[in-house]
Amino acid sequence: MNYLRDLWKKDFFVNVIIWSILIYLAIFFVNRYNLISKLINMFTLFIAGLVFLLIVVMCFSKLKLIDAYKVKSINIIDRLAGIGFFISLFSMVYTIVYEKEIYKFCLECILMGISLKILRDKESAFQNIILKRENECSNLIDLKDLYNNDISNSIINNEVKYLLIDENDVDYDFLHRDIIIEHIYNSILNTRANNSFVIGINGAWGSGKTTTVNIVKKKIKSNINDKELILSDFSPWIYDNPQNMMIGLLKSILVEANIASNPLEHEKIFKSLVNVIFKKVGFDNTFVNNFFYNFDTVEKIKNELNDFLEFNQKRVVLFIDNLERAEADNIIFLFKLIGQVFDLKRITYVIIYDEDRLKDVFSDKLKIDYHYIEKIIQQNISVPPIQQELLSNICRVCIERLLIFYGERNLEKYELIVNFIVSEVNDLRKLKRFLNTVVTEIFATQHYLSKYTLFALNTIKFFDGDMYYNIYQNKEYFITTDKLCDVSTKHMDIDKEDSKKAKELFDKLIKDKNKEYKDLLSDMFIAVQRYFSGKDIISNNYNDVDYDFIRINKCIYSGKYFDIYFSQNENRFLEINKEVNDFIKCINYIQDENLLCDFVRQKIIDINIKYENDEYLWIDKFFSYIKKNDCSNEFLIVKVLYKNILELSDDKNTFSRSSRNRVGDFIIIYLRNCTLEKFNQIVDLMKNDYKKLNIIYNIKCLISNVISYDGLKILDVNFKALIINNIFDNLCKTIIEKKINLYDDKYYSKNNVFILLNNVHDEMYLKEIxxxxxxxxxxxxxxxxxxxxxxxxxxxxxxxxxxxxxxxxxxxxxxxxxxxxxxxxxxxxxxxxxxxxxxxxxxxxxxxxxxxxxxxxxxxxxxxxxx
Structure with a gap:
């Protein structure tokens, strides 16, 4: 039934029957005078058939009928099939009644069968699409549903991953405005003026004027059973010139108000009005037009319109919205029409507008005194601003609901951002745009940067684009760490003058912002924290900075990540972060030491080839994760790293120690803190490991470097240091006694020999090897x-x-x-x-x-x- 109903809406049956009749008459005429036989006699059957085939092929090619058949919506195929059905039906009736020729009847049955088959296939495809569409879950929800947590089960069950807030105007009261709604409702119903009456609904942009009026319209329709009262809408901003707007306004009064009159009468008024107002622009001043369209003054036209309304017993309420969006010339012309041309009996105009924006249009563009409007608007009803406490609550609840939908459970960490948003949102339209623009972009899409920082930064961009771009353009004052990684800051000298310049910039950008703004920026940038605490903003020494935290969270104030928070693309640092995260996911599932050893060894070889001098960045990120998280197989990882430590690069780099030294530090820290049982298992690997003599020496020297442990811990570490000292001494002694050549391939590693000589003082050993x-x-x-x-x-x-x-x-x-x-x-x-x-x-x-x-x-x- 949906298919037939859709065909009816598209005037399918009327058009198809008309074309069927015309084509059938043509066929009847051809058949009646035997034109096909005459054509065959003139060109032979072969040539006639060839011409017919060529015509069919050209039609299929030109009209792309095969492609049209594949399209599921109603198109030319449906119409051709319908025409074929009716033509075959008409022909069958004529054949049965008059000709009674079987071959013609058979051909007509075939045509009808093909037509019905095509229509049946199209109907089936159409119904399948309808069914699929009905089963689809929309990702567009209303703000009220989000606030009330009234989300469909399919969305809650994560069938929908991307949630958007519907920004269309609604017709329910979400802001507790019963009094103002009742006031507008009574004003409209109780208007009984002899001429037109103009009500102005005035409110700030985003204050909910349109929603309030929609509620009033819904209430009128549901409570008033008055066929004389007609509600109509008019949007002046869709018209590009005054002439079209005037015709549109008149149609809203006559056509959309369902006033029963001849369309020719409407056309007469339209053309006459254009002729009178625009001095014959587009008007044909012929005898016929003068005979039928004889309105030569505005008064005659108004009398005609008044007759239409009065004798048809209609009261029209015309709502005019989106006024500020219209062209400036159209706005003043509209007021002239309402005040002088369409000041008709039994009509009420409800003009919805923002007074401040309209004043700007009148003063800046039209150079007209705004008091002109006051002469036209007879009753002005102000829509008050949204109660701030109510708006704040709606804003906070909706943001939290949306964050929970996207899987965020720790809402407390977003408190500063939410506080900032609440302080900046001043209407529901802006809230909807924010939810769709910022929240959905950040949380519905996978990001490898910090979602918290992306959320905060894009929130600032949404509410204060100038601040956003100022931060980026002055990044040398916002980047605190890893300055050598950023092109703009790596050559920057650090001195008092830099701090002075930074303070001047922050005084200009931040000083006068509200508390929520300052709190958010301080949380994002160490430089802003230092600015508010009175410290030097730019410094060589940041003792309070947690570099592991920076690596794990990819902080925006690091030169490694600052740029990509704005560009949202990738660089080598982010690529390494992603690869480390993937690697960690894999090793968390490996409990077999041999398998883990092979896996880590291969990864070390891969990163050495892939990243070369940046290998240490990979290692840094890996250990930052291990330090932050309680890794279940950390013991195995330490063993595997020790076994493969010489596979890592020992090259120094600009930013830190070598990858090999970094791994050595990690092993030392683990040995200090692990149990004696695990300690013994690892140091057992050292007992005959001559190739790693320099690694064991570093462990021996650094393991007892204890600063802040308690007394028992110091004793434990000193005992461990004693064990490793004994192992190292035994290795050196064995090398000398057994004449083990540390320059052989089996034992060679850089610095092994001189570490040995510095501890055993055997000058002959070097000459011998x-x-x-x-x-x-x-x-x-x-x-x-x-x-x-x-x-x-x-x-x-x-x-x-x-x-x-x-x-x-x-x-x-x-x-x-x-x-x-x-x-x-x-x-x-x-x-x-x-x-x-x-x-x-x-x-x-x-x-x-x-x-x-x-x-x-x-x-x-x-x-x-x-x-």
Missing amino acids: VGHNTVYRLLKDLVIENVNNDKEYIYYIDEKLFKKYIVGEMEEKIEYYLKRNPPKTESEIVLINLYHKSRNLYYLSDNEDIPFDKSQIRRIIPIKFIV
Whole structure:
């Protein structure tokens, strides 16, 4: 039935029957005079058939009938099928009554069958779409439903993931305005003026004027059984010129008010009015027009309109809304029409407008005294502003309901943002726009940045775009940490002048803001906190900053993340965060040590290849997560990291220690705090691990570095340090006794040899293990690498090691081995150059004032010493 009802609404049957009759008459005429036979006799059957086929193909191609058949909505296929059905029906009746030819009857039955089949298929497809649409769950809900938590079960069951608030005007009282509604209702019903009466509904933008009027209209329709009273609406802002607007206004009075008159009479008034008002613009001044449309004055037209209304016993209430959106010239013209042309009997105009906006239009654009309106509006009813306490409650409840819908359970952390929103929202329309624009954008979409910060920042952007752009344009004063990661701040000098400039900026931007605004900005930016506490805003030292918190929460005041909070794209820091999160999800499910070891080892290799110098960022993020969360398999992770620590890069970088040192620090912290049982299991891995001698040495030196533990804890850590000391001493002793060559592939790791020599003082050991195959490893152990603030990599020979171990016979051995094994790679060439420079400077340093560290090499790209 839905399909037939939709066909009826589109005037399908009338049009199809008319076309069917016309086409049938054409077919009848062709058949009656046997035109097809004559055509065949002229061109032969083959040519006639070919022409007919060509016409059919062209029709299918030009009209795209095959594509139209696939479309589910009503279109040309439905009409053609309907025409085919009626033509076959008419033909069958004529054939049965008059011709009684079986072959024609069969052809007509086939045509009817095809037509019915097409209509049946279209009806079935149409009904399926209707059924599917009825089963679909709309994601558009009303603000009142959100406030009352009256959300459909399908939405609650998460069938809908994206919730929007309907911004259309409503017809219910959400703001407890019974008194003003009753006042407008009585004013409209009790108006019995001889001429027109104009009621003005005045209220601020977003105060709920339209909603209030809609409630009044609904109340009139439900309570008054008066067929004489006609409610009609008119929106002047949709018209582009006064002439069209005037015709639209007249149609709202005559046509939409259902006044029974001949359409020709309406047309007569329309054209006459245009002729009189616009001095014959678009009017044909012929004899016929003068005969039928003989209204040559406004008074004659008004009398005609009054007759229409009075003799048809109609009272019209015309609601005029969206007045401020209309063109300025249209606004003044509308008031002239209401006051002078359409001041008709039995009509009440209800003009809904914002007085302040209308005053601006009259004074700025029209240069007309606003008091002109007061002469036209006879009763002015003001819609009061929304009660602030009520609005605040609605705002707070709706935001919290929407956050809960999107899965946010800890609403307390958003309290500052909600307080700020409540202080800025002054009408329900703005609240709806905020919920659809900001809340939905942030919480209905997956973000890898902090949702709290995104929410706060986009809230500021919504309510104060200037503040938003000022923060971005002055980011050097809002970025507190990781300044070297941002192009705009990495070369910024830190001095008192910077703090002074920052204070001047904050005085201009923030000082006069309300408390909620200040609280929110202070929560987002450390610089603003320091501004309100009277500290230096820009500083080299932020002792109170939690860098792990910054890494985990991707704080906006970090140079790593500031830009992407505004652009909402990705950079290398965010990419690393996402990858670490995915990695953590995987390892949380792995409890088998061997499987975990293989998995972590492969990940270390992957990040070393993928991120190279940024590998430490990955490691930093990973440990920040472990520190924040109670990781169930932290013990296994520590074991696996120790086993694979040499796979990590030992290259220094501009921002922190190397990845290998960072992992070593994490292992040391764990060993300090873990139980003795787990401690023993990890240190058991060290007992014969000669390749990690330098790692074990660092653990030995740093594990007892206890500052704030209580007495018992200090004893526990000291005991653990003693165990590791014994393990390290035993390793050194075994290496010397068994002549283990730490430069062999099996045992080599940078600095192992000199750490051993500094602890056992065996000068012969170095001479015994160095050969032409391992001489470059010795040179590599002598090299120190640093990175300056300009990201230059500086390489030089360690002076103390050189003067202590590369003397006399050792020096001759090195020269001999280098001649036997000349350099083959770039890194070997660099090592030889550094060695020879340092060697020459060493001999000069006794007689000349030449610093030893002049023997350095600077590079923008780091050297990979593969030896």
